[in-house]
Amino acid sequence: MKNETTVADSENPKRASDDALLAYCDGYFAELMENSLTDEARQKRGLAPKPAAQLTEKERYLKARQTGKFNLNRAMRRRVDRKLGPERGLGARVFIGFDAEWTRSRKGRNRILSVQFYLIGPTGEVLTLVIYIENGDILSQRPLLGDVINELLEAALDDGTIEEWPAEVVLCGFFTRADITVFSDFKHLRPQLDGVGGTLVTVGKAAKFELPMSATRRAVLKQRYQSVVGDEFEPHLLSLRLIDASRLAPPGKSLANIGHWLGIPKIDLPAGYDKSDMTRFQRERREEFEAYGLRDAEIAVMYVLWVIWFSTRHLGLDMRHLSATASGLAVRIGESCIRRDGVALNVALNYEVKQITRWDNTRGVPYSQKKRIPKQARRWLEPFLADVFIGGHNQCFVYGPTDRRRFYDPDLSGAYLTALAYLFVLDYDAVRWTTNIDDFIGHVAGFALVEFEFPEDVAYPCLPVSTEDRGLLFPRRGQSLCTAPEIELAKAMGATKLIIKHGLVIPWMARDTVFARSADAPGKHRSKTKETPGNDAPQDGLLATDKQAFPPEHYGDDGYRLFESFAIFIRDMRSPYARKTLPFEFVKLLGNSLYGKTGQGFKRKRAFGVREMDSVVVGTSRVSEAAVAALVCGFIRAVIGEILWKLPKGATLVSATTDGFLVDCPIDQLDLTGTLCRRFQALVDRVSPGSHMLENKHQVMQLFAGRTRLQFTVEADGDHKTVTAKGGIKPGPDVKDENAFMLDLTLNRQPGQKLTYESFMSMRDQLPLELDLQTETRETRINLEYDFKRRPIPSSARMIPMAGTGQSHLAFDTEPWNTVDEALATRLIFDAWRDDHCLKTLEDFQAWEYYRAFKMANLKGAKPAAPSSAESGPRTGRKNLTKGGYLAVAKQLFLGAYQKKMWGLDGADLSQRKLAEWLTLQGYKTSVSAVKNGTREQPVEHLVPATDEVVAFLAKMKERFPGLEAAKFLIR
Template sequence: MQEQANWNNAAETETVTGWHDAANDSEVVSSWENESVEGWEAEGSNDVTFESIQPRRPYDPKDNVFKLPRGLVTEAHPIVAIDTEYTASACGTENNILSYQFAIRFKGQMTTLILYPDNHRKGGRLDLDHCLVQAIEHAITEGVLECWPEMVIACAHFLRADLFNFNKAFSGVQEAVNSVRKTVVSLDKAYGVDVEKVSCRRIDKQPIKVWDSNRNSRHLLLQWYDTMLLCPNGKSLADVGELLGLSKLEIPAPYSIERMDEYLEADKAGFEAYALRDAEVAALHMERVIEFCASLGIKRVPFTIGGIAVKAFTETLSDPKAYRRLFGFEEVTKEIWPEGRNQPLTITSDVACDERLILEDFATRCYHGGRNESFVSGPTAEDTWNDFDAPSCYTSILIGLRQLDYDNMFMTHNLKELFGDKCALARVSFKFPAGTRFPSLPVRTESFGLIYPLEGVTYCTGHELEVAYNQGAEITVKQGFVVPWLNQASIFEPFMQWVRQQRLAHEKGSFDERLFKECGNSVYGKLAQGLRRKTSFEVESGLNKPLLPSTLTNPFFAAYTTGLARALMSEMLNGVPSHRTVVSVTTDGFLTDAELDEINLSGPISNRFRGFFHRIDPNGGEILELKHRASQLIAMKTRGQLTAKQSNGYAEVLAKAGVKTPKGETDPNAFMVNLYLNRVPGQLTDVSHLTSTREMFLGRKDMLMKEKESRLNLEPDWKRRLVSPRMQSVRNTEHIAFESMPFQNVDEMMFNRLRFDRWRLNHCLKTMDDWHNLEDRMAMAEALSEAKLTKVRIKAEERSDELMRRLFLRFYARKSHGLEGATLNANQLAKWLTDEGYVTKATAVRGAKRQKLVEAAVPITAHTLKLLGVIRSRFPEFNYEAMFRKSDLPLLRSFVELCS
């Protein structure tokens, strides 16, 4: 008791520092490692009240408490990877568990164990602690482990899919898992993994109390990892297995992943080999990640690649402990006195400095995503279509980031003071010259992302203003701010140089090379984490909670980086010759029929980027490189491009616009091309998804695949106005194709987009008839919006030529506007119009005289121009211009002149 009292007294003056940040996986460095205590004044949060803070003591078997070792060396502990095989039950409300697989790896040796439930129903599931005991004892028997470990690194690939297939996964696991934080909690009989975005960070916990086969009490501390979060971007478990030299096994025909029970019954040995391989790959993957981190001097492995990148980045700085100052934070100490303590507690935390906070909201408004647009719609002509990318775009731009001098930031209305390599932010009004192909200033919309209109008001960076000014835009700075660089030392250059050196030191495509590449690419994302409101489901509260910023989050840096990337793409797009076509732009590259030597890459933004790029790679070459090539493309929409005709020697261009290809489809490009060309109105597509996190934990449900279909949408997204329709041959059929032009402003875009979305519910834009139908609907929508001025009543679903016919009868009934000499009576006029295809009753002709004469209300469409030709052939003296909207008269006269 005296020893315990002395320990408690010593702890009362403990200073707590460096609270764990869930956003970037920085580790707690305090002696209070496992307390579920929120960080004081964490980024984006308010003051937190500390309740029931109890110091962590060394292991005491009486109350099952264990102090997590400081500076934990994860490579010193065995790895236990789990996996389960299951099928959906016949009723579809739960999973039938077929088997539990375990792979135990330690110091280069591995053994495996497969366990079977008592039965496939929910009541026959095995307990997690019992399975772990058998796995560990099996490893001891096999000689992989010498004795019972005190701690195990437990992992699974896609944790949620396996962890909750054990018995009492929701209501009884609190007996085995006591204090859990972050993604798994044990609170009020709730136990879960926060997987709003495909599982989340970790499960770190106090030891579970188990009994070995001799009924001896054991205490086992588990630290869980989801290896999916430690995979290079886009890599599946099968891909990781190939990288590690341990290939994932295939399920032989006629069996399938959906019917593994049949495989187990028919070929148990084959089933077990397949099932165990997944656990083996996960264990080997975890071991390699631990070794990777150890090679970097990282003792405690973070739970995502982003976390590894942050730790590796801080180690490249001359003063790793002071790196937070570079991002606008300062260390603040606060004294609190928790209830039940004899002495106050001093805690230290990093908070954003006041100078940074002054403009933080403004900087956040200037932060946007990448430039993503489709400039054509439908199939292209056959030609040479090049897919160019700016190499290492965002990682190169990071070289430009230096420490900011917040104390000396200043406001300006001088446009040119915002130009150059500066952290310059502005709110401006702008107007580009008529005929500008690619306006370069983005305007954020609530529902449709960034729009690039000819005029508007926006928040943007100085880089983008420089491009717009060089395009001849009229720009008025409403508010402009420049935050000077404190010095010229690049924050990220040492790290990026180190990443490059490490990649060169490993074989291209190897596991380590891919991890180093991913680390280099991951740092950028941390700059913007938490700036735009995003939430994830919190198991403990049962509510969605905001995603917290990372320790690298900085809205000024995020705005600078993304603004320069958008400006680079905009300048390059405007460097494409006017006789060439640009199909689309996506973040850091674009598709065009222009050759590289035709594109002007000499602008100020291109030169700025070139300087950064060559600081990373002096021999990197030009700032555009060819990634893919095709002979014919299909442009569906933003982030939706297909290869209609492949170019020899080049991989296909394929962006599926979010469509899920069927499982087992061996040629996704061919599937998408066929889907696009043969789509029909109202067609549904598979959008099946796994049971949501909220449903799993609030409803205590298994993770199941929920079958669902949604309306297919491969139509243009209407961020630009479609023009120049034509029919284009593609894959032995014909499909309509368009060029596009920017909208004048966002209001015009929204007007058209909302009505197009309504139209496409019952139509597809595939033929000229479809276009004429859409064009007519759009024109009538505009006429309807102007009806308040003309006082004309437009009938529901009325076509433009029907409106024109009604209004023409009013002119005829009054014998005005050149119809004074018309001699047809009501019956004759009605018969003539009916014979021409416009069904008309004599009573409508007679009643027209009682209705108000309305001028300037008819829109120009294919239908109204056709009817105009009919009317002019019979009544050549009629002053038809009086019927049409004044804004359309120049186009109308051009058409009439062309037809004359």
């Protein structure tokens, strides 16, 4: 039966066309893949070691052209009518790369200079087209996409680049929002596109696009393919799929990076020419201008082809189902792994299929529709579980430059990919609510609202408290929505209070139950035996490897580990390739993408909908499950928290960022014997045997720590990789050394300083007004100050020299806040103070401490104003700083206490006039009316910081009025 399927596929013209393209890619990408292998992998495959001298990108490209890998047709030929017959089948897909070149004309409108197309046939033949545009800033003068594609396809048929009219055209660009919008008929295509990551793609169903085809030509094509695709075939309605290569590339990789990987170097502009003035380049060096644009189109389409080829040949995915994003590919692989294990997706992910009957108003008849939805028990619990799904462990534990010694950057090995193997299938039917702490100990799926308190000697509390706009805080006491691993860790750390206010545990579904339910479930999922490639062709199916059996060894597990096969498969796919090569980075991207999809759609985030031209709520993915996302994230937070708790005494912890931390302690001196670390290492042993749970990513001699996600290198440590986390600051495209930029910016920053940068306009601004994509100059206020997620320790404030700069900068250590309210109040106060100040020196820190203390005392001592007018009633205790500063506040308090005979002034003997004259004589200019106003003051104790001028003032007052209780004025 299997052989019959294979024969049938080979006789299918559509699949034959796909196979021809794959065969072409086999040869084209063979050298790239071979050069990406590690020396060990090359040896295992019997390949010779890499030669010491490698060809340059340009040399590889020229060699490929000489050996016939490229068949460039620089000009399109005139169409020649050919005899058409029903014996020839409809072609599968045609891949076309495209790119546009322009210069800015005016706000919202560019002058389009040219559009380039790079069409690749099923056996590698190439047809190119460059369209030059006059008056390209006028929409009506720009080409119609339908015209261009129709002309390209006809020309490709004429010269044999393609043999059949395509079933679908795949249009490939790099950041397509810039290029697809230049066509004058884009508005007709836009309602069928989707916005993903700030660009435009086709997700799911292909767009239908009308070609300007004559009635005669339509009739000829329809007659030709009618016997193959039926009477409904309309050749002028083209299926069009838009793919953006940037959404399939690792984050931050440019077109030049991709071209480097593919051995197709992006062409640099000649000396003296600039991207902002392409008009001159086009006018003076037209042939080079044409090559420049065509190369961009070529890289885009070749990268898309590589992704499709690699996904088909190496990942076992079906070429007929294209994914627009790397995360979409990751979901397909994850689903394939589960099916390959013999588990039904709906059983694994707790979905059910409901049949819904609706009424068709057009036809006047009812119709049935199947809908896949989460199981009822899961739907009931999902809102609570979504609230437990919060962020990573992100904190900065010191501020300023570190002392000069070696610092390390250990990361959890494949943190989220490995942690996905932590989970078994959840059994929502057996869920139980509990407030018993013991129910949350061990490898359980527990979620709870916990009231907690840690003792004073715990330096790094582990229970997160989510704030509205300040991320996660880790105070000593409060209430936390958290997971079982974090509760287990809090108990081990000696939390003095740990009360489950509301808690639930979802048991793991028994392994036998998972497979039994899967056997009875409808749909296609494989048995437990290893399969060979090519079976079950219409479905995505992973290729068998010598290393991995499906399902993987369960080691006596009671349940089925939901994503363990995915994690192992990603490891096996990545392991033969050297780091920084294309296949390694691409598979790494896929591995890191799946976890994010498990948490998609639960936070009611909104995005701009290209079809709706309005904000829409981001929906769930096919693998979204709030409990899965929450537990994985909580487990990683707990593992990091346990490592921090067990740091050696005296170790300097700089920061923690999600799955890693900066510390002056090498990995071999870290205590990884805790329960959660052993649990994580056990997962690493299953997913990647022989690997250590921690991997050192960077190593430096001195760091600067600003705030969460803002740490950079002051002094490197030899050739080790340095740390540069910019905290959202954008240095700009002209900055060559971002670390040096951050260092200079930090040392020379001023209060309120702004940074100018260029960024693309948003889709919300561009598409409704049918504007061209342009950059906009924006200003952002730089933020290099501490974020106060932890409390600064005043006694630790000091100045530390920054190596190689000749300058010193403020530094201090921190401790946990007692409560979140303290942290948030302090942060609000600091946000006001930093309008006119920076934390750079000890004097700055002292000024901040005075300001904070004064504002906090105001908050505690302020009383509500009397219902009567301010003129007739006493003033509240809240004071604002005026030009006179803290001294003016101290004088106001003194006058109020004097008039009311308080704070040891009950025996004061000076009249209002005499007191005003005496104060003025002492250097504190005071009017009689100011003394009289003291009757309206309501003195509040401990309101003024003990600045030098305040202390001197109080000393002078006490000389004249010995009974004065000066301590009543000062903040304790």
